[in-house]
Amino acid sequence: MKYNCFFAILCCAITLFPLYGGEKEHLVPISFDQVSLTDHFWSNRMRIQKEVLVPVAFERTEVGLEDLRRTGNYLKGIQDEIASTSRFNTSDLYKVLEGAAYLLKMERDVNLENQIDAIAKIISDAQEIDGYLYPAHTTGSYKDAELWGGAGMGDKPYSWVVHSHELYNVGHLYEAAVAYYQATGKKNLLAIAEKSAQHINKVFFEGDKNYNEGVPVNQAPGHQEIELALVKLYRATNNPLYLTMAKRFVDIRGVTYTPTGDGVMSPEYAQQHVPVREQKEAVGHSVRATYLYSAMADVGALTEDSTLLPALKKIWGDIVNTRMHITGGLGAIHGIEGFGPQYELPNKEAYNETCAAVGNVFFNHRMFLLEKDGKYMDVAEVALFNNVLAGVNLEGNKFFYVNPLESVGNVDRSHWFGTACCPTNLARLIPQVSGLMYSHTEKDIYVSLYTSSQTNIPLKKGDVQITQKTNYPFDESIYLSVNPKKNNQKFSLNLRIPTWTENQFVPGELYHYIDNNKKEWSISINGEFVDNPTVEKGFVSIHRKWKEGDKVVLHLPMPVRYNHAIKKVEANINRVAITKGPLVYCAEGVDNEGELRRYYIDEIDKTPLIKKGDNMLENIDIISNLSAHYLDENGEATFRSIAMLPYYAWNNRGVSTMNVWFAENEELVRLTAPIMPLALKSIRASYTHEYDDVLAVVSGNYPKSSFDTTIPRWTAYPKLGGTETVDFMFKEQTPVKSVAIYWYDDNGGVQLPVSWNLEYKIGDSEWLDFPLYTTDYYTILKDQFNLVHSAGEDFVIDALRINMKSKQNSSVGVLQVQIEVD
Ligand SMILES: [Zn+2]
CATH class of the missing domain: 2.60.420 (Maltose phosphorylase, domain 3)
Structure with a gap:
């Protein structure tokens, strides 16, 4: 072991930051622990980090620790259960260790150190003699999991690195080990990390007879992380092997192995479609992507390899010009958790994994250090203050994995996740924030x-x-x-001088201010x-x-600013978003009367009232009365102001609706929020699912099919097997000629009814049988309107009722009702 001169090496290793060829005046960051925070905003976060987030995260990552404990017992021949089949639960534990180590660097804490030392012992026991560390293969539990194809782990160590996460996990261990070493000088975790790294070097680049039949694996892992972690290991130990390894893993990506398939096996998913230097666009899984770009920036800087920079600049341009939400969120698309097509930036369906925003901060901070250009920190700042901070509640114990820009009231932070990458990424990023300053x-x-x-x-x-x-x-x-x-x-x-002080909120072509509220700095x-x-x-x-x-x-004046997205972003055509300084603002249902989708912002308010929030929102600037209009369900527009709060602070006062991009004219509201037809006084249903809307049945939208989920609908879900009604009350006695119903059917919880019929009322009468035209009957057909006519002339009524009998194990739903009046 070669630790003798570590401390001496560390001093120069920390300031080691050579630059791309020729540039002498390189930037060295002041490490987070060298910066004392005296503010409220971040200091309070650090306190919560120590008192709540990290202890909670340790508790919740116990499953990873348990797997390691069992692996240690297995290696010692002690009878125990075998490890779980998880591919990456240890990585979450390692990230919490890293976050905890940063807290120790700020302030030593014997109890926390004892806890980490005990965990280090368990990890050490789980590591095989040659350095291999992966509970599922060591204990054989991999046999109970899916072995091949997609998200498997292979039937031998390193036989399926495209999805096994073997290198991803240890990468996080290296970061934790370096952090703990730097915080305490203790080498227990570092020894495990170095043993692992040297083993991986042998297996991947030299050949080890116990792996892959002695042939070097020479393949980049499907989930990046080890690359940037090896750079950190190099910086802490000054052992050039680790930097060489990092460079090799970057260099062979898209060269020695390319998956061929779809989804998680597509070549783009893990950025293996072409060699990294030929990559021009941000594609695939967004967390993997940002970790790769961060590593490329590191490797480029430390090896003075200037050939990586052009690709990084192109990718960065592609992100800010075409694929970034205004919150700094990356990876707009569900399914691959990644980058979608250019300009595809949905609001309600936005994915924007918290980890991707964390990766966006890492990537941009590194680009700033390389290029000394503030635009990178502008992006890092927007990602940090908006998407990253939205990932955790103000109390520090509930988390978002996905960060949409609109909610109909069906989104809430979770206490934890089966895949816990996001909360544990917050555990380690937040303590490092002072290192960005x-x-x-x-x-x-x-x-x-x-x-x-x-x-x-x-x-x-x-x-x-x-x-x-x-x-x-x-x-x-x-x-x-x-x-x-x-x-x-x-x-x-x-x-x-942030970009947001000038004509747009964040660098790139996607967003620009439309107001004249600018004040000179x-x-x-x-x-x-x-x-x-x-x-x-x-x-x-x-x-x-x-x-x-x-x-x-x-x-730096922070007036309220009004933002447009460029027209290519279809989701935001005729929509406006409000920002103030580096913060994106949103509105929540809890603060605003009526439905958020009925508000439209059609004028520029120069001086809306800004005040401090109360209770949970103490110390946070709230926009309390932004000028807007409200189109009610009768189609009447009135002036009504909106109350807004910073996006990061939403969902801290219970579940509520939320919106960032508001319609900027009445027409758009009419298209998206149903208006009561003129002849009707009201509509009511026996029961309406909480996210459905009975008014939707008269929105005038023509369904594409009975399973059209793109338009609003009414359903009585989850009421199964009952009789439901929808009543239409007319403003005055109305002659009704025909009624047509388009059923909603998702082939699951909501299906076509068993039967249906119509009734009507005149004045205060009972509900009476609808006089059906002689050849009509109540059809129940999918994907079309089911039409009935009234018999006789002058059928004049005050109210109409649809009775629907649900199938036994499902509910009923309606997409559209057309009532033909004379
Ligand atoms: Zn995540």
């Missing part, structure tokens, strides 16, 4: 994220202490105090405003001789 070259300082904090920046000519005071992202002013150790030290202080030094400050690559640069106590005030 400061970076430096040998002579200049960059401030890339604003929050009340303090740090010391080691410039070559002397340390500089920077203190920030602000309540960002709600306060517009950032007060910086600059304290160089040496008076009159010359350097540039570079402050990021400004900067002053020791009370004197800087005239015509210039911005280069997203930063304003103040170059001067600094002395102790110099004060800089950056004022």
Whole structure:
């Protein structure tokens, strides 16, 4: 073992960040533990992280630990149950370990360390003598799982790395091991990680007689992660083998192996369709993609391989120009959990896995360090403050895996998930946020994220202490105090001027402001405003001789802004989204009367009232009265303001409807929210499923089939086997000629009725039998209207009733009713 000089190596390893060829002035980030937070926004999150999120996550990842414990017992010959058939539950545990280690780096905690040491022992016991670590293969439980094809794990170690997650899991272990080593100096986890990495190098690149018949596997894993983890292992140990391995795994992707199939076996799914340097678009599973791009940026930087940068820039452009939600969410599409076609950015159906937004932050922060361009931090900031933070509730114990931009009230965060990648990614990302704030070259300082904090920046000519005071992202002013150790030290202080201060919210072609609410940002030094400050690559640069106590005030106005998406994003045509500073705002049903889909924002409000929320939303800026209109179900539009809150804070006060992109005219509301036909006073049903709408049956939409799920409907689900009614009350006595019904049938819980018939009322009469035209009868046919006529002339009524008898084990539903009146 070669740990003797680790501490000495670590010091230089942390500052090791060579750059692409030729560039001397590379950026070095100030590590998160070197930044003390003095704010409310993030400090509060860190407290919750320590008190709630990480303890909860340890508890919930116990299943992974149990698998490891059983594996250790198996190896020692101790009778125990075998491990589960999970392919990746240990990865979740490793991510929690990583997050916990970061907390220790901020503040040592004996109990937490003891807990981690005990876990390290269990992991160590589960590792085979040669370094292999994967409970399902070691204990043989893989036999109970699907072996091949799709999401299997193969019948031998490393025989199905496209989906086994063997390398993904240990990648997360490496990240945890490095974090714990850096936090405590303890090498217990690091030893396991290095043993694993050296074993993998042998099996994959040299050949090991116990694996793959001695032939090097030489295949990139289906789920990226080990690549960027190996870079971290290299940075912590300075062993160049790990960097070489990372580069090899990046280089062979799309070269030595390409899956051939659909879905999770498609070549694009794990970005194996072409070699990485030839990739131009973001495709496939979005978490895998962002981990790959992050690793490419790392490998490119550390090996001075400039051939990776063009691909990274193209992919980045493709993301921000065509495939990113305004919340910074990536991977819009369900099914592959990934990138859809360009511009396909649905709202209600948006996938936007929390992990993908975390990956978006990782990728963009690395690109910023490479390119010194603020636009990357603009994207990282938007992803962080919107999609990432929406992934966890304000209490830190409930999580979103999927982050839609609209909800009809059927979405709630979960306490945990069977696949727990998202909450555990939050466990490790949030403590690192202070590491996104400061970076430096040998002579200049960059401030890339604003929050009340303090740090010391080691410039070559002397340390500089920077203190920030602000309540960002709600306060517009950032007060910086600059304290160089040496008076009159010359350097540039570079402050990021976010894209959202100008004409659009986030870099790229997708979104732009449509209002004139812009206010100019400004900067002053020791009370004197800087005239015509210039911005280069997203930063304003103040170059001067600094002395102790110099004060800089950056004022970034945060008026309410109105956003359009470009027309190619069909989901948002004639829709508008509200942002303020780096925050996307949404409305929740709980704060707004009526239905959110009936609101439309058709005017620009220059100064809506902004106030602090209360209770759960304490300290959060709420837009309390944004001008809008409301189209009620009778088709009448009235002025009605909307209350909005930051998107990240939604779903903290119970389940409610939510919307980000609002219609901007009445016509669009009429298309999407049913209006009561003129002749009707009201419609009511015996029962309506909570997400259905009885008004939908008169929306005028023509169904494509009885299983048309694209238009609103009425169903009585989950009431099975009963008799249901829908009543239509007319405003005045109305002559009815015919009635036609288009049934909804999903071939499951809602099916065609057994029978149906009509009744009517005149005045206060009882319900009376509908006089059916002599040759008509009540047909029950799928995929078409079922039409009956009234017998006789002058059939004038006050109300009409549809009686429907459900099949025994299903309910009934209606897509459309057409009532022909004279
Ligand atoms: Zn996830």
